Amino acid sequence: MTQSALLETELAPYFTVKAPFQFPINFREGFVKYWPVVTLILMVLTLPAILVFLGLGTALVPISFLGGASVGLSYTLTMILGLVGLILGVLALPGLFNRKRTGWVFSYYAQILSLAGSLIGFHLIGLLIGLLFLMLLFQVRDYYR
Structure with missing residues (x-):
């Protein structure tokens, strides 16, 4: 038996058995198969934007307090x-490609942090999309051993 991630046991029923809907099995299998590749491509494509965000974002921190x-x-x-979520996403990639539980756990923590960021920033659409993605993550977690 593998050890549960933080809050995984408590959240699992709400995103699987008690979830408002279940993703179709072929959609789940496609997600597990293609998600690592999609994640890698998106990270490469967004790298310039991430670097700008880190540079300008850091410069704007003092101004944001105005x-x-x-x-x-x-x-x-x-x-x-x-x-931190981006770093966890990068750390998840090897496990996602190899269908290891560590890849799922890193993705889970990255998603929890994304939800926390949406809550802090009051981004309702981001929160809803994040909850849907978390539900999908829980519904595919059995694919990762």
Whole structure:
């Protein structure tokens, strides 16, 4: 038996058995098969934007506090969570390609951080998409051993 990730046991029923719907099996299998490749391509394509974001984003941190402490703190936390999520996404790639549980766990943590960033930034669409993706992750976790 593998050890559960943080909150995995508590969240699993809500995204699998009690979920409002189940993704079709062929969709899940396609996701497991192609998601690592899609993730790698998206990371390569967004690399220039990520570098600009890190450069300009870091320069704008002090300016963000001009809008108030809550705005500056929200901006800073969202930026940090995004960077940590990106690192977790990169760490997940080898496990996703090899269908290892570690790849799923890193993807799970990256998604949890993405949801936290959406909550902090009050991004409702990002939160809804993130919850859908988390539901998909839970419904494909049995493919990763």
